[in-house]
Amino acid sequence: MRKTPSSQPLISSPDNELVRRLRRLASRREPGFAFLEGPRVVAEAAAAGVDLELLAVREGDDFAAEAKHRVTLTRGLFRDVTQTVTPQGVVAIARVTPSTAGEAIAAARRARWPLVVLDRVQDPANVGAICRSAAAAGAAALVVLEGTADPFGAKSVRASAGNVFRLVVSEAGWDDLALLDGYGAAATGGTPLAKAAIENAGMIVLGSEAHGLSRSDLRTVTIPVNDGVESLNVAAAAAVILFEIRRRKAA
Ligand SMILES: C[S@@+](CC[C@H](N)C(=O)[O-])C[C@H]1O[C@@H](n2cnc3c(N)ncnc32)[C@H](O)[C@@H]1O
Incomplete structure (x- = not known):
């Protein structure tokens, strides 16, 4: 794991645990968590007060949002975990509180x-x-x-x-x-x-x-x-x- 200029860890290995978790969540939900894709979705969730567990940004892009953990993914790896093409590469894992x-x-x-x-x-x-x-x-x-x-x-x-x-x-x-x-x-x-x-x-x-x-x-x-x-x-x-x-x- 290298460091990006903003001192965010740069992940390049497909076997990295965070990458595996992102890939898993993109296709199947885990109770208590949701996969967010694209700047608009992440910004809207953050504006609604949702806690972001992990924010992953594509190498070369940047995104301002509070998150517990932040990482940068190489461009190839980012493509691997996302389902759609977005102009600004950002995905996140949000905490979801189930209501009754x-x-x-x-x-x-x-x-x-x-x-x-x-x-x-x-x-x-x-x-x-x-x-x-x-x-x-x-x-x-x-x-x-x-x-x-x-x-x-x-x-x-x-x-x-x-x-x-x-x-x-x-x-x-x-x-x-x-x-x-x-x-x-x-x-x-x-x-x-x-x-x-x-x-x-x-x-x-x-x-x-x-x-x-x-x-x-x-x-x-x-x-x-x-x-x-x-x-x-x-x-x-x-x-x-x-x-x-x-x-x-x-x-
Ligand atoms: C594609 S429609 C279902 C059509 C289906 N063949 C049926 O038996 O009702 C899906 C849903 O959209 C809503 N919906 C569709 N057209 C509507 C209309 N003109 N007025 C009110 N609700 C409508 C209803 O809730 C409906 O159950």
């Missing part, structure tokens, strides 16, 4: 915002995009039901542009949500969005890409779409509903 369903429900209540519930949304790009829209609209908390992609997985975190860290996020089952009254978003047959009191709902549930909602006893809300179009992408539907809630709260 009760904490997520309490956070949503405090913010006077419906709890956002993901019911088997399987594509991490959709989960990340929904987290990003939820944080942007002003939602405080999000719950993922079994069968939903991990919101702290590397792909979801990237798709959320780091905004998942602005939400209280919990795994839960339907039983945990039994006291919440709310709306399920349904591609067809629900109360038209303009007539549904979604801003006062305890929760807004978004369904799976392939099968929709897993419960049939929820009140449902539908965003009217043009004839011939079957449904919206779940992240697009979430954005429309969440920003309608924001609009009504500001009115």
Whole structure:
């Protein structure tokens, strides 16, 4: 291990323990940790108050953020641990504090915002995009039901542009949500969005890409779409509903 000009250790060996850990986390989550990729994601997570366990910068690049450990990786090694090409080479391992369903429900209540519930949304790009829209609209908390992609997985975190860290996020089952009254978003047959009191709902549930909602006893809300179009992408539907809630709260 050499030292870089900024006296950060320069790692060139693929067998280095930190490199192995980064590579492992990039493809598989470890409880309590998340892999962050790219300057925007790392900066957003740091701005949200997340503790960075390790910050790894590509040789020749620099990045200002507080981290417990900082290393520089040779360009070849950096390419090896990252999944995407970013203009500024930086990846990090963040500490993730899991919340309980009760904490997520309490956070949503405090913010006077419906709890956002993901019911088997399987594509991490959709989960990340929904987290990003939820944080942007002003939602405080999000719950993922079994069968939903991990919101702290590397792909979801990237798709959320780091905004998942602005939400209280919990795994839960339907039983945990039994006291919440709310709306399920349904591609067809629900109360038209303009007539549904979604801003006062305890929760807004978004369904799976392939099968929709897993419960049939929820009140449902539908965003009217043009004839011939079957449904919206779940992240697009979430954005429309969440920003309608924001609009009504500001009115
Ligand atoms: C691609 S759609 C699922 C379509 C699926 N064929 C079904 O049976 O519902 C995925 C999710 O996006 C949301 N969604 C899609 N279009 C919507 C619309 N027009 N209004 C409200 N929610 C919608 C719903 O939550 C839905 O479960």
